[in-house]
Amino acid sequence: MSSVSQPPRRTRDPEAKRAAILAAARAVFAEHGFEKATIREIARRAGVANGLVMLHFTSKEQLFVAAVPGPRDLAEAVAGDRDGLPGRIAQAYVTRMENADRADPFIALVRAAAADQEAAKALLGAMRLESVTAYKKVLAGRDVGERVDLLAALLIGVTMSRYVLADGPLAAMTPERLARHLTGALEAILLT
Amino acid sequence: MSSVSQPPRRTRDPEAKRAAILAAARAVFAEHGFEKATIREIARRAGVANGLVMLHFTSKEQLFVAAVPGPRDLAEAVAGDRDGLPGRIAQAYVTRMENADRADPFIALVRAAAADQEAAKALLGAMRLESVTAYKKVLAGRDVGERVDLLAALLIGVTMSRYVLADGPLAAMTPERLARHLTGALEAILLT
Numbered sequence: 001m002s003s004v005s006q007p008p009r010r011t012r013d014p015e016a017k018r019a020a021i022l023a024a025a026r027a028v029f030a031e032h033g034f035e036k037a038t039i040r041e042i043a044r045r046a047g048v049a050n051g052l053v054m055l056h057f058t059s060k061e062q063l064f065v066a067a068v069p070g071p072r073d074l075a076e077a078v079a080g081d082r083d084g085l086p087g088r089i090a091q092a093y094v095t096r097m098e099n100a101d102r103a104d105p106f107i108a109l110v111r112a113a114a115a116d117q118e119a120a121k122a123l124l125g126a127m128r129l130e131s132v133t134a135y136k137k138v139l140a141g142r143d144v145g146e147r148v149d150l151l152a153a154l155l156i157g158v159t160m161s162r163y164v165l166a167d168g169p170l171a172a173m174t175p176e177r178l179a180r181h182l183t184g185a186l187e188a189i190l191l192t
Numbered sequence: 193m194s195s196v197s198q199p200p201r202r203t204r205d206p207e208a209k210r211a212a213i214l215a216a217a218r219a220v221f222a223e224h225g226f227e228k229a230t231i232r233e234i235a236r237r238a239g240v241a242n243g244l245v246m247l248h249f250t251s252k253e254q255l256f257v258a259a260v261p262g263p264r265d266l267a268e269a270v271a272g273d274r275d276g277l278p279g280r281i282a283q284a285y286v287t288r289m290e291n292a293d294r295a296d297p298f299i300a301l302v303r304a305a306a307a308d309q310e311a312a313k314a315l316l317g318a319m320r321l322e323s324v325t326a327y328k329k330v331l332a333g334r335d336v337g338e339r340v341d342l343l344a345a346l347l348i349g350v351t352m353s354r355y356v357l358a359d360g361p362l363a364a365m366t367p368e369r370l371a372r373h374l375t376g377a378l379e380a381i382l383l384t
Contacts, residue, residue, distance in 0.1 A: 111306045113352055121357045128360055149361040150373055153349030160305055161345045165313045168320055169341040181342055181381075188380030189373075 020046040021053055025067035034064055034108035034123065035116055061122040065130055068105050078134045085138055086186035087179075093155055094179045097163055106159040128152065139190060150189050158182070212238040213245055217259035226256055226300035226315065227308055253314040257322055260297050270326045277330055278378035279371075285347055286371045289355055298351040320344065331382060342381050350374070 024045035028037045039060055043050045057063035077092040078085070100107060105127055112120035132148050139147070161170045162178070170178070216237035220229045231252055235242045249255035269284040270277070292299060297319055304312035324340050331339070353362045354370070362370070 110352075113302055113306060113356060115306045117357060121359045124353065124357055124360065146361045146365060146369075146373065149353060150350070150377065153353045153362060154346045154377070155349065156352055157345030157347065157349030158342070160302075160348055161316065161341060164305060165309060165316060167313045168316065169338045170345060173338060177338075181338065184380045184384055185342065185346070185377055188376045192376055 017046070017048055017052065018056055021048060021056060021063070022067045025063050029064060029067060029108075033111065034060075035112055035119060037064075039063070059122065059126075061119070061126045064108065064123065065105060065126040074131060074134050078138055080138075082138050082191070086190055087183045089151070089186055089190075090179045090182035093182065094175050097159065098175050100163065104159075106155055107163060109156060110160045110164050124152070135190075147190055151186060154182070154185060154189065209238070209240055209244065210248055213240060213248060213255070214259045217255050221256060221259060221300075225303065226252075227304055227311060229256075231255075251314065251318075253311070253318045256300065256315065257297060257318040266323060266326050270330050272330075274330050274383070278382055279375045281343070281382075282371045282374035282378055285374065286367050289351065290367050292355065296351075296355075298347055299355060301348060302352045302356050316344070327382075339382055343378060346374070346377060346381065 021042065024042045025037075028042045028045065031037075032041075037060070039050055039053050042063070043053045046053070053063065057066060073092040073096055077088040080088060097104065097106070105123065109120055109123050109127070112123060128145075128149065131152065132145050135148050136144055141147075158170060158178075161168060163171075165171070173181075213234065216234045217229075220234045220237065223229075224233075229252070231242055231245050234255070235245045238245070245255065249258060265284040265288055269280040272280060289296065289298070297315065301312055301315050301319070304315060320337075320341065323344065324337050327340050328336055350362060350370075353360060355363075357363070365373075
């Protein structure tokens with residue numbers, strides 16, 4: 001019975017290892033992009049076994065979503081009142097993207113969509129899971145999942161137009177103007 | 193001087209040849225998708241010289257936009273009152289996509305974005321030109337181009353989520369529900 005109440009001691013300082021994996025993942029994703037990054041290289045840089053990476057994060061997609069800026073932005077943007085949510089989300093997206101590198105989840109998703117549809121699907125699924133959980137803290141109603149998916153679709157399309165193809169009016173406007181346009185659209189998508 | 197006032201007779205029935213090129217283009221784009229379709233095969237099926245295709249349509253992208261359903265839908269959807277525009281656009285998009293084949297411009301664009309960025313950029317540019325011209329008949333204001341580009345971004349993202357990756361709440365909902373969600377978002381994007 002003592003083995004149940006006192007399980008065998010785990011690896012030393014699992015939190016530090018988790019942090020090392022996340023830091024290595026951020027670096028490797030930024031360097032190689034989502035598709036070309038490997039768990040093997042991330043584990044090597046973090047100084048842990050491949051298996052430990054999978055134990056903590058289950059899949060490359062989930063590691064990506066945990067490692068890149070999105071989710072932390074999201075938690076901050078979601079914290080606050082319901083009516084200000086669209087503006088905070090718009091601002092967080094624009095701020096992040098204006099400083100984005102190849103490791104941004106939206107850019108990775110757009111690039112993966114044509115090349116590796118299964119990876120893109122898993123990536124979108126992982127992002128969806130993160131965001132719906134966060135948004136449910138602020139938004140009520142049975143259709144939160146649908147609204148968040150429509151929000152994601154808008155941000156995916158804007159990412160393609162402004163940041164990947166980088167051409168046309170969306171690409172030419174100032175970040176402030178983009179945030180203003182997005183706020184209006186997100187108010188309709190999330191609140192009405 | 194007579195050669196100026198009376199130019200040499202052109203190919204017989206240019207309108208019929210133009211129609212034959214469009215029909216051949218629709219078939220070839222549907223069969224091979226945008227990227228793999230060639231002007232050569234389209235010309236062969238239409239029974240005209242390659243050069244005549246380019247003379248009529250300038251580029252593969254412009255031929256695509258002229259040949260596929262989008263623009264005709266657009267002209268119909270734009271005709272009518274300003275307030276009903278978002279609903280008509282949403283309905284036209286959903287109806288078209290639910291019956292879409294590989295020749296749909298949005299699907300072609302999403303697929304091209306990762307594989308061939310220059311083709312994707314040209315395709316988006318050609319779609320943008322068509323739509324802004326159409327929308328300017330109904331919408332006023334200096335920022336019509338920006339609004340139309342944001343609308344295009346939303347439809348690009350929805351296309352990726354529902355029709356290309358075909359996964360998640362946007363992919364699962366009924367066409368009617370999708371049209372309702374889109375109408376709300378497009379009202380904010382186009383009218384406010």
